[in-house]
Every structure is written in structure tokens, then in C-alpha cells.
Amino acid sequence: MTRWLSRTLLPRTLLARNIALLIALVMLSQICSIVVLLHYVQRPRVERAAAVFATYVSTLDNLLAATPPASRTALSARLDAREDLPPEATTAPPHDLLRAYRTYQRGLFLDSLRKHLPADMPVRWQTEGAQRLWIRMHGPAAGSHDAAGSAASAPYWIALPIPEDAQGSGLEAAIFLSLGLGLLAALAGYAIQLHLNEPLRELTQAARRVSAGDSPSPLPTDGPAEIAAVSGAFNQMTRALQDAESTRALMLAGISHDIRTPLTKLRLSMAMAMPQGADSSFVIAAESYLDQIERILQQFMDYAGSGEREEARPGDLNALIERLAGDFAGLGHEFELSLGSLPAVRYRPTSMMRLLMNLMQNAIVYGGSGLAVRTWAMQDAVAVAVGDRGKGLTAQELENLKAPFQRGRNARAHSGGTGLGLSIVERIARLHGGGLQFHARDGGGLEVWVVLPVKAA
Template sequence: MARSLVRRVLPRTLLARNIVLLIVLVMLSQACSLGVLLHYVQRPRVERAAAVFATYVTTLDNLLAATPSGARAALTARLDAHAQLPPEATEAPPRSLLRAYRTYQHDMFLDTLRAHLPADMPVRWQTEGGQRMWIRMHAPADAPQTPYWIALPIPEDAQGNGLEAAIFLSLGLGLLAALAGYAIQLHLNEPLQELARAARRVSAGEMPAPLPTDGPTEIAAVSGAFNQMTQVLQEAEATRALMLAGISHDIRTPLTKLRLSMAMAMPHGSDSSFVVAAESYLDQIETILQQFMDYAGSGEREAPQPGDLNTLIERLAGDFAGLGHEFELSLAKLPALAYRPISMMRLLMNLMQNAIVYGGSGLTVRTWATAGTVTVAVGDRGKGLSAQELEQLKAPFQRGRNARAHSGGTGLGLSIVERIARLHGGGLQFHSREGGGLEVWVVLPVTSV
């Protein structure tokens, strides 16, 4: 529970965590320094100043008591003594959150001063009209009914002006350290963000330019390893492309020769059932080969272009209608979307071909747009599959139980669709149709590419 609470409190980014840690460490060090300064330096100074001030007040009180009555009037006038305490004088100085330390120092000075003065010599604090202290002196022996209240300035050690400035300076240094940490983290975060952008481009099938390796040693090591990885991927991609081209050529060439040989070997007018069967098998081999090639390629190298998905769907539906397969279209107005034309056509053709082969009836294609996404749904009225079976169909070489009666497939059709959808930043979903059947949704973000 404690760990979950810490995770909730801590910021999510490394930048923010480092800044918070830096601020906490600086503030903690400043608080410890101020604590040592207050307890071992400033407090003894204030207490010593209060003790000296109490000695001065006691001496003044003894002087007034020893002054002859004839000269006492002139002395009290010079000291600005009052018989009555002014109404603005209070028991303690006013409280202020903005000047909390000064209030604390005033209280400490007053407590120490009262501890050193006799109990019958009260002390009052005046803030209005200038800060000063009023102290009641003892009444003279020849006039015991008229004690004197004398206003005295507050000693400099009890003001706390210099230390208050030091506190604000410490807070300023803490803020400066936090800003410096923020600037350092921004400097470190920039190559990391560039690395993240490059990694996303690699995952999208692109090959970004090499990252700079002239930064800090740790970042340069990561960037160098990433550059080495992209170079290896480029070499592997080139090898794969060469291998696929060789496989396609080396397999299709003997297949073409076999077709010609069969056509030339059969006498004119002989039974052509064997040729028809052989042609069918050869077509299945080419279909399987093409599916493998499509799965291996998936259009990573194709550049996205702005286009209208509805137009592409209408053209494909027209092609299928010419072959006797009518799709009911329900196409809503879609926002502008950039997509890879050949890859998207392959995606839609696979879905519509699956609907024809495994559904047979109730063929539909719907499109609609929501906030930030475009959805294409291809449906049929075939036998429904369970959710687990539908998810398994996304994996390569997986075929549903309704596909066992159909030959010529490899189980790569939906895998190709899934890869192309992910290439465009989207995904593939399966939904049961009301009244029976299946509907496959391709959800694409509008700003995907």
C-alpha cells in the first residue's frame, strides 16, 4: 500500500522526478543549515542581547530611584517617561506569516528579557508609530504612587533583519538550483525524445537518419547502439527483399514452364479434365506464394498518400460485383485520411474476399467516423465463431473451423490485414452481427500517418 501511494504521489516522467528530488534535497539542506544557524548561532545572540538589555534597564531603574527629586523631573522628561501606558502598546508583537521568523525572534527576546527582569517590571510592545518597547520602572521612594513607563528602542540583535534576508536568499538559491536542474534535464531529455521518435519511425517500417553521438557519454552510447541496430535492420531488410525476390522468381519460373509443358504435351481434342485439375493446383500454389509474399512485405516501404477510403471501397465493390458478388454499401462522409494505397487495397480485398468465401451471403461494407478515428466494417452472414477463435485468427497460419472446407489458403489473410492496420496506427476488431454473421472492423486514427 505504501508503494502504491508513493507511485501515485511521484510524477510519472523522469524529468519531473529528478526536479522534485533536487528541490527536496536543496530545501532539506537549507532547512538543516538554517536550523543549525538558528539554534547554535542566532538564539545565543538574542539571549545574550536580552540579558545585556535587562542589565541596562536595571541600571536605568536604579538611576531613577537614586536621582534626587529636584533633578528627577528633568531626567524623566529627557527619557520621555509617561505616567500612563499608551493604548497602542500590547502584550506581544503582532503575528505575521510572511515574517514568521521575525515574530519568533521577538518572542524569544521578550521571554528572555522578562526572565531577567523583576516580576514587577512588565514589558509591552508597540508597533504603531515605530517599533519600541515600553518598560515600567519602579516608583521613587518619595512618590510611590507614580511609576514611570519608558519607551526604549529594540536592540539590533532582536530585529532579525539580516537573518531574514539570509532566509530569502536560501529560498532563492533553492529555486535557482531547481531551475538549473530543469535546464539540465531538458538538455538530457532532448536526445532521449529524438531517440524515441526514431524508434517509432523504425516500428512504422521507416529507416531514420543516424542519431548524433556527440552528447553526454551515456546518451552517446545509447544513440550509438541504436544506430548500429538500425544498420543491422537495414541489412536484414535488404537481405529479406533479395531473398523474397529470388523465391518469387525461382518458384514462378518453373510453374510457368510447367503450364506451357502441360499445354504442349496434351494432344488436341483429348480429355482436358487433367489439365483443368492441374491448372487449379497451380493456381493454388501461386495464391499461397502470393500470400506469403504479401505477409512478408505488408507495405512498410510504401509512402502514405492522402485519399478517399470510400472511393477505394466503391471501386473494389464494383470489381466484385462484376464477378457476381454484390456488397451492400453504407458509406458515411469521412475526413481526409493519409494511407498507403496498395496496402489499404490489399487489406480491403482480403476482408471482402474472406466475406465471400466464408460468409457467402449478407455481404456489407460500412464506414463511419468518430472523434479522431475512421472505421471500416466488412460483414457477412456466415457461421459465427467464438471470441477466442476470432482472436486466434489474427495469428499467422491460423484458420477457423469454417475454413476447413476451403483449400488454397494459408491462414495468413487476417494476419496481413492486422499488420497493415497496425502499420497505419490502427487495429482489427471482431463483432457479431445482429441476426447472425460476423463483422470485421478496421479502426484507423485520422492522424495515423
């Protein structure tokens, strides 16, 4: 369950995971800092400001109550004293999501202020127009008299300016600055991760070139120590593969040369040893076996050197197919051609000819009838299909024959094979940046597709 959740929730790429982790850590640290600041710094500060303001209000209330009526009139006018509360005054400040901290600090200030003031001195907040606090006082308002002509003691409201500590504007800017710094840290981490991912991208491209049979240039090892170690190990592996490939090609070339020399001498000795007019059936059989040995040697050589060192150049695949089809027609094997318009493709001529010859020869040997070759252009690629009407192997069985030294059940009646034919075709196709596919043919039989990119090697 945990593994499924991690696969579902976590991003697919290492870059996205690192950036997400960095953003989460930065945001968590910022949230913790803000919580500590609000609880241990701002809250005591606001509560202390409310206590001081409550003391000021109580002192003012006592002063107004003790002020003579003549002086109270001017003082009440300056304080904008009113018997009725203005309609724009509210019990609590309105909520604003964009200024959530300011709303929180004002509410905290009002709660603290109400705790320090008597219960019969309510507080109201005015936001429309000027920002003011309305507080109901105990003393008589100026000009209020009872029936006997003395001052009445009815409560009245006065407006006082809001203390700076209740505004919350300074810390709000600090919070936005902190969030901006967090975003800047995330962007810096993103840039650092991109810098680290560049060698990994080069390593991926080099590995793909190696898997396609190419020899990439050595990777730079001047980056961070960990990346440099990986690049150095990859360069060492590439050199080892190239040395092994060279040793294998040299060994097979030597074996082929050393075996073909005695085979040639054996042919000559057999021809000279047989008296004139003798039965030649033995010679014919022996030469047939010698031909099989040479074909096997040639297949090993083709598999060992599939054209890596051959230079690729632009060419017309249709012209190469027509030439090969003409050669097979001269041997009595007719291929039906359906050649579409193809763009120029960069390919290795000898290797591509070997690929097409192997496919066409397999169609003749194992299919027998309905021989056909067709070509068509795809998006950024071209396709060559060689088909027959044989009832031999299925497409899935042919997929398994891509591995070296694998022979199908229909190969028992055909001698002289090594199980390398489709392996050679697969290696050449991959060398050109393409691939090999097997499809059922309309009307029966199978088709082997070779798909090559237009910008092939």
C-alpha cells in the same frame, strides 16, 4: 505495500520525478541551513543582546533611583515615564504568519530579557504606533510625593527603543533570498531535465515509427555520453532491422521466382504430355494444386512486402472501394455500400487495395451472406468497415488471428490458406498509422473496422 505507495505517490513521468526530487533536496538543504543558523548563530546573538540590554536597564534603574528629584523630573519626561501602562502594550508580540521568524526572534528576546531582569521588573511590548519596550522601574517617578512631602517610591513605566537584534529584519531577508535561490535551482534543474528529455522524446517517436513499419532517420549522437550511447544502439538496431527486412524480402522474392519457373514448366509439360482426347480430370486437379501453390507464394510475398517502399499520396478511399466492389460484383459477389463523406487521406494505393481485397475476400469465403462495406468520418480519422452475416468466428477469435500463420476453426473447409491474411491487413493498417478492430454487427455477423488517421503516412 511499498510498491503500491510508490506507484500512487510518485509522479508518472521521469521529468516530474526528477524535479520533485530536486525540489525536495533543495528544500531539505535550505531547512537544515536555516535550523543551524537559528540555533547556533541567531539564538546566541539574541540572548547576548538581551543580556546586554538587561544590564543597561538595571543600570538605568539604579541611576534613576539615585538621581536628585530636580534632575529626575527632566530625565523622566525624556523617558516618557508613566505610572500606568499604555493599553497598546502587550505581554508578547502578536503572531504574524507572514513574518514568522520576526515573531520568533522577538519572543526569544523577551524570554531572555525576563530571565536577566528581576521578577518585579516586568516587560511589555508595544507594536501599535512606535515599536517600543515598556519596563517597570523601581525608583520614584518625577513629581510623586507622599503626605510628608518626600518623593514616593511607587513603581513607574518607561519606554525604551527595541534593539536591532530583536527586530529580525536582516535575517528575514536572508531567508527569503535562500528560498529564492532554492527556487532558482529547481528551475535550473527543470531546464536541464527538459534538455535531457528531448533525445528521449526523439527516441520514442523513432521507435513508434519503426513499430509502424517506417524507416526513421538516424538519431543524433552528439548529446551526453549516456544518451548518445542509447541513440547509437538504437541506430544500430534500426540498421540491423532494415538489413534483415531487405534480406527477407530478397530471399522470398528469389524463392518465389525460382519456384514459379518450374511450376510454369510443369504446367506446360503436363499440357504437352497428355494425348488429345484423354481424360483431363487429372490435369484439372493438378492445375488446381498448382494454383494453390501460387496463391500461397503470393501470400508470402504480400506479407514480406506490405508496401513500405510504396509512396503515399492523397486519395479518395470511397472511389477505391467502389471500384473493388464493382470488380467483385462482376464475379457474382454483391457488396452493399454505405459510403459516407470522407476527407482526403494519404495512403499507399497498392497496399490499401490489397488490404481491402483481403477483407472483402475473407467476407466472401468465411461469411458468405450479408456482404457490406461502409465508411464514415471520425474525429481526425476515417473508418472503413467490411461486414458479413456469417456465424463463424467471434471477435475475440479474430483478434488472435492477427498473429502470422494462425488459422481459425472455420478454415478447415477452405484450402490454400497460410494464416497470413489478417496479418497482412494488420501490417498495412499499422503502416498507415491506423489499426484493425473487430466488432459484432447489428443483426448478427461481424464487422472488421480499419481506422486510419486523416494525416496518415
